[in-house]
Amino acid sequence: MKGSLVEAAEGLQEIVEAHADKAEQNRRLPKRLVQALRDANLMRMGVPSVYNGPEADPITMVKSIEALAAADGAAAWCAMIASTTSLMSLFMEPEFAEPIYSDPKVITGGAFAPNGKAQSVDGGWRVAGRWQWGSGCQHCQYILGGTTTDEGEFHLMFFDAGDVTIHDTWYSSGLRGSGSHDYSVDGAFVPRGRSVQPFLGRRQVDCPLAMFPNFTLLAACVSSVSLGIARHAIDELTELGQQKKPMLSSTTISQSGWAQAELAKAEALLRSAQAFLHHELHEAWQTTLAGSRVDVNQRARIRLAGVNAAESAARSVEIVYTLGGGTAVYETSPLQRCLRDTRVATQHMQISPRNYERLGQIFFGQEGDTSTL
Numbered sequence: 001m002k003g004s005l006v007e008a009a010e011g012l013q014e015i016v017e018a019h020a021d022k023a024e025q026n027r028r029l030p031k032r033l034v035q036a037l038r039d040a041n042l043m044r045m046g047v048p049s050v051y052n053g054p055e056a057d058p059i060t061m062v063k064s065i066e067a068l069a070a071a072d073g074a075a076a077w078c079a080m081i082a083s084t085t086s087l088m089s090l091f092m093e094p095e096f097a098e099p100i101y102s103d104p105k106v107i108t109g110g111a112f113a114p115n116g117k118a119q120s121v122d123g124g125w126r127v128a129g130r131w132q133w134g135s136g137c138q139h140c141q142y143i144l145g146g147t148t149t150d151e152g153e154f155h156l157m158f159f160d161a162g163d164v165t166i167h168d169t170w171y172s173s174g175l176r177g178s179g180s181h182d183y184s185v186d187g188a189f190v191p192r193g194r195s196v197q198p199f200l201g202r203r204q205v206d207c208p209l210a211m212f213p214n215f216t217l218l219a220a221c222v223s224s225v226s227l228g229i230a231r232h233a234i235d236e237l238t239e240l241g242q243q244k245k246p247m248l249s250s251t252t253i254s255q256s257g258w259a260q261a262e263l264a265k266a267e268a269l270l271r272s273a274q275a276f277l278h279h280e281l282h283e284a285w286q287t288t289l290a291g292s293r294v295d296v297n298q299r300a301r302i303r304l305a306g307v308n309a310a311e312s313a314a315r316s317v318e319i320v321y322t323l324g325g326g327t328a329v330y331e332t333s334p335l336q337r338c339l340r341d342t343r344v345a346t347q348h349m350q351i352s353p354r355n356y357e358r359l360g361q362i363f364f365g366q367e368g369d370t371s372t373l
Contacts, residue, residue: 005060008040009067016071023074023177024337027170033075034107034139042068042079043107046087048205051101053089055209058217058281062224066274069228070235073341074177076225078136081178082107084218085144088156090203090210091196097204100142100158109136110144114154116185118147124191125149127157130167130184137166138179145185147195155195163188174340199371208288215372216299219350220281223306226313226345227277230270233338237263237320240335246325259323266316273312277305299373300362303355310351314342 019033029037037043045061047053056064061083069076085108089101100106116129131145142158149155167182203210241253241263253259280302284294321328321339328335346352361368 028179116147174344230313
């Protein structure tokens, strides 16, 4: 099943691309597309086999997300968020995880930010709070939100979608189809046990995926969206360049020496960034399979590869966008959408350029906060 996830993602590229315009216009994924992604297990790649999930390894996850993003970044972003959220099934008590994650039709999403306050009540908590970046929240049955309990503990709470208010805030420059609206709860009841504390690492499932560092995998998956978008942009330019003749030119883009050199640079940026990320993930996964802990230096290298992937992908898209000339400036141009999407993706805190400073500290051997690395 793991290998077939990449094949499934590639097999859905046509339907993903066909729904991209509608997703962009409506600022959410169309229901038919959500169903197709769900039925292919691409919204729950982190669910372990004990709950009848695909229990995908890190390389399978990123390759599947890249394949989706090569058709549309927003669809890949939603699959990425849902699948990385599904990794919480590894931390939740089986009594509560099983009824949620053993159902292949259930999609979960949400945000880690501790913007909620949870008051302890009989049998659970009453929660109030508001969060940003609720990607795909319109198609989730459970929506997560980070909270601080009245005992001062961090808990990631699972809210019933019916208890969540979605605010129409996602008027963005890129990744518009991801529907990453604000959302809130006011007095929502969460049963004690239907929450997780991922920072404590209390894993409830015995499998290699549960031993792999969660935030490290999240960063890798976020950056894989950018890699797929860049592949989309390069492929679009390659096709466009066969026919388009720039104004006042008697030859096509593909016949221009300057364009040929620039396209080669874009391809090198993308492939080298992709290779770096895949290599570091593979090495860390082998460490996990050997029964050892992925150490701080390995985690830092994966995070560096993720930051570099997002930045390199954005630069490669900028190159081919420029080569596209006037055609690329219209909203109907895939190159224009790819440019906007990659720039929005780089703002995610997991792969933001701000991470370079923290990573440099680690490479210098200096102490720092590595809890979310």
